[in-house]
Amino acid sequence: MATESTSVEGRSSKRARPRAVLEHDQRLDRIRADLMRLDLAPHVLDLELYGYTILPEVKPPAFCDQLRETILKLGEEDRIAGRRIPLAGADGQSYLVTWLLARDPIFEAAVMAEKPLALITYLMGESCQISSNHGHVRVCGDPPQGLHTDAPLVAAPIPSAPVASNMMWVLDDFSEEAGATLVVPGSHRQLVHPGPSAAKAAVSITARKGSVIVFNGNLWHGAGARTLPGERVGMTVYFNRMYIRPQEDLNAVISDEAIARNPPRFAHLVGRNNPYPAREYAFFNPKGYPYFEPTQDRFG
Numbered sequence: 001m002a003t004e005s006t007s008v009e010g011r012s013s014k015r016a017r018p019r020a021v022l023e024h025d026q027r028l029d030r031i032r033a034d035l036m037r038l039d040l041a042p043h044v045l046d047l048e049l050y051g052y053t054i055l056p057e058v059k060p061p062a063f064c065d066q067l068r069e070t071i072l073k074l075g076e077e078d079r080i081a082g083r084r085i086p087l088a089g090a091d092g093q094s095y096l097v098t099w100l101l102a103r104d105p106i107f108e109a110a111v112m113a114e115k116p117l118a119l120i121t122y123l124m125g126e127s128c129q130i131s132s133n134h135g136h137v138r139v140c141g142d143p144p145q146g147l148h149t150d151a152p153l154v155a156a157p158i159p160s161a162p163v164a165s166n167m168m169w170v171l172d173d174f175s176e177e178a179g180a181t182l183v184v185p186g187s188h189r190q191l192v193h194p195g196p197s198a199a200k201a202a203v204s205i206t207a208r209k210g211s212v213i214v215f216n217g218n219l220w221h222g223a224g225a226r227t228l229p230g231e232r233v234g235m236t237v238y239f240n241r242m243y244i245r246p247q248e249d250l251n252a253v254i255s256d257e258a259i260a261r262n263p264p265r266f267a268h269l270v271g272r273n274n275p276y277p278a279r280e281y282a283f284f285n286p287k288g289y290p291y292f293e294p295t296q297d298r299f300g
């Protein structure tokens with residue numbers, strides 16, 4: 001089969017090739033092997049063509065119920081503490097629940113879920129990190145969120161190798177009436193922020209609870225208005241490249257115990273290896289040194 005000869009088995013060179021070149025090829029082989037093992041090739045095609053893809057049934061319903069309940073419980077704690085973050089102005093009822101990864105171990109299992117993480121790795125390279133992990137509670141009657149990219153501080157033209165990308169965990173069935181995320185298919189190719197007319201091109205995502213939408217951060221998207229009674233809970237795991245400042249300083253708040261109970265990549269994802277900011281009179285965190293060369297490649 002043609003696909004089997006593309007990677008390392010179907011390749012040879014009579015010349016010695018530079019180390020950096022070999023490492024680049026090995027990186028591509030690792031990313032490809034994961035995508036093939038997890039049957040993700042059609043989702044990669046979606047990401048290329050549309051800028052987003054929907055993974056169904058990523059975790060069992062009981063796990064998703066528990067995620068949803070935990071987000072609502074933490075949101076209630078925030079309300080009582082007077083620090084709930086409104087998403088639709090002071091008169092709206094929708095709200096954001098922040099710092100999830102540091103507030104309950106259940107979120108560790110979500111961010112390490114293999115399939116969505118393999119697709120994020122395809123978009124963002126092996127070295128990407130978590131910028132934030134948020135609950136998005138959208139309540140009936142609030143207006144839609146403005147369409148945007150998830151590269152908010154980046155001047156156009158936005159790099160085509162995305163500086164950020166996102167996962168949206170669907171914790172209530174998504175439909176237009178439910179207030180699902182709106183997207184403009186293919187807009188990740190524009191490499192600019194959306195203008196006022198973009199809303200005309202937007203469509204609503206339909207997805208069952210338990211799905212995860214993975215999207216290129218350059219995609220034009222935003223939360224839709226909910227018209228059904230009640231609330232819609234979604235959860236983002238937002239990723240950025242190593243040179244971007246994260247929304248949440250996870251490295252400062254994730255404990256060594258949480259690092260020890262998770263796979264090694266978790267430590268990297270929360271920022272343990274980030275070279276910046278420099279600490280204790282060192283020029284930079286020496287654990288970050290191996291990343292300087294590979295991260296010049298979009299898959300590094």
Ligand SMILES: O=C(O)CCC(=O)C(=O)O
Nearest residue numbers: 136180181222223224234
């Ligand atoms: O809640 C949603 O559907 C999308 C949220 C979003 O895109 C954001 O907050 O950046």
Ligand SMILES: [Fe+2]
Nearest residue numbers: 149150221222
């Ligand atoms: Fe967004």
